[in-house]
């Protein structure tokens with residue numbers, strides 16, 4: 001089954017994330033990753049989701065049924081920057097520490113914490129690159145790992161801006177509201 | 181108005197501003213401030229005190245389905261709100277415009293498992309078009325306005341507004357200068373011209389075209405347009421369960437209902453047709469049977485106001501998102517007149533060689549009261565007298581009603597389709613009776629469904645409603661389930677044998693007229709007496725118990741594979 005990367009813009013109303021997640025569960029959509037956060041426009045959240053589905057069109061259409069959803073784009077086949085981040089706590093000893101440091105440098109990852117028997121590496125990159133890093137580092141012994149979902153943005157002049165869909169005035173009430 | 185008002189008064193004021201004339205509900209702790217305020221609005225809108233919140237919800241649905249306007253129901257928090265879940269789900273499945281207002285515990289204790297606290301917005305999230313938890317009085321005017329707007333526009337549906345008790349009790353000067361902020365909600369009404377031309381091209385080249393009309397035609401008020409379009413093109417029209425009445429069944433181009441209990445010739449026509457245009461139906465599995473085998477030769481055009489319905493169940497070549505009325509108008513403009521007489525003749529031949537209404541009504545030679553005797557008499561009476569609505573419940577009696585009554589007017593047939601909610605009919609009739617006080621509201625229900633919500637007879641009596649006539653098709657079984665057990669489970673009648681009270685006496689206990697009919701001869705006089713009685717009537721038709729609904733597509737089978745009549749091994753029916 002093909003994996004699709006979708007980018008969705010939605011009004012930041014109470015419960016909007018729950019609504020989206022509830023919808024995926026109820027319709028049996030298989031969501032591999034989901035990341036939400038603020039967009040450039042106040043009051044508009046941006047979601048990136050990776051969904052494994054033959055019927056990605058249904059995912060898009062069902063999302064549009066949520067009244068908060070402004071725009072959903074399938075960017076799978078677009079030239080897009082896709083990024084994930086992982087925090088990995090790697091087991092280390094005095095003898096292999098430098099080897100881990102070298103690998104980290106090779107992957108352009110960052111060491112963010114060093115202790116006697118462990119190192120925390122912050123790895124950011126394309127989903128593939130993050131996976132490769134994790135595969136390479138695993139033999140050293142991963143004590144703990146936290147990977148984020150994917151975020152995506154199409155390259156070049158094309159944009160998915162919240163302000164394309166919401167006039168500042170139109171969004172005024174929503175941004176000010178606290179319905180929960 | 182620059183006076184301070186309570187949140188509860190603002191709620192009432194909002195209802196008045198939305199033009200609400202009646203609401204259905206039951207009070208309780210968390211909604212008491214609203215009821216307190218409503219006392220001052222007695223001459224502005226009517227409140228019907230139901231006996232169960234499920235009844236209030238279905239009554240609001242019945243009102244909405246009879247009129248096309250938004251139905252409103254009210255309940256308190258906790259159990260009051262959860263009792264509304266069934267009608268809300270029902271309205272969701274049948275796209276019925278409904279606003280459900282519930283009281284919630286004070287915002288200070290929300291989330292603390294307070295007395296009668298239930299997360300009703302969480303519970304109803306998957307069965308509402310949208311819902312709100314309102315904790316601040318300032319949000320009430322906006323939310324109420326948006327709720328009514330969402331419930332009634334685009335693809336209609338239920339919206340729930342849950343308002344905390346402290347928001348109802350607070351005081352403020354309401355701001356009615358509201359501009360809705362719904363940039364993500366812009367229903368498409370006009371069909372895309374390019375797609376409309378593509379549809380016209382398909383239809384023009386078709387040898388065996390079919391029109392399938394669904395609920396969308398009725399909700400869009402597009403029956404005239406449908407008729408014009410059909411007459412201009414000569415294309416045969418089929419009407420789904422919720423499309424019954426969208427096109428008169430006595431029209432020469434009407435061929436009837438498709439699906440699980442549709443007619444053989446209709447399902448055959450679907451399987452043979454080369455172009456199928458579905459207007460305002462959602463290709464429910466009770467219509468399509470096994471979807472992969474549905475209309476195998478057809479190029480499908482699907483007109484729906486909800487884009488997510490298109491391509492969901494049936495592959496579609498020409499999608500047209502829009503309002504049925506506007507799309508039909510555009511189709512009429514673009515489509516050159518044509519005829520499809522050979523195809524129509526072929527369908528009529530199919531009809532003549534397979535079981536259809538007339539044959540169905542040829543009763544077997546027995547003195548036992550057959551269900552069909554009741555329908556034959558009712559159909560005659562309805563035609564003669566006109567001015568009726570028929571509300572059906574769920575089960576065999578519902579399918580017989582759909583099959584055997586000659587539907588001719590939009591909104592004259594009201595039933596629970598998508599959800600198949602037993603217990604729908606009696607309370608829905610209460611709502612329809614209030615909406616249409618000058619019409620006769622017939623309820624056709626089973627002995628099972630009647631026992632689920634007949635408590636609303638007390639409401640009907642208290643409210644002085646006199647135009648409801650209830651026909652119970654009493655077979656002493658959960659008939660539809662029994663039928664499946666008979667046909668597919670080797671007659672293992674596991675827990676479908678059903679007793680009940682003496683319904684006529686029960687009716688009398690409620691203070692309405694009760695009658696019992698056990699013979700064929702008794703049917704017409706009872707119906708006549710029901711019309712002559714100025715008040716609600718319950719007729720207990722004790723019918724032959726093991727009669728089945730045919731034809732039938734077994735679940736999961738292709739609609740081409742119908743069981744046309746009772747397998748001969750079984751002597752009944």
Ligand SMILES: Cc1ncc(C[n+]2csc(CCOP(=O)(O)OP(=O)(O)O)c2C)c(N)n1
Nearest residue numbers: 575576577600602626627628629658659660
């Ligand atoms: C609330 C609810 N519970 C159960 C069912 C399953 N069900 C469908 S039809 C049916 C039998 C209905 O019996 P009755 O009301 O007597 O009507 P009949 O089929 O005998 O005409 C049942 C139990 C349902 N549709 N709704």
Ligand SMILES: [Mg+2]
Nearest residue numbers: 626627657659
């Ligand atoms: Mg029964």
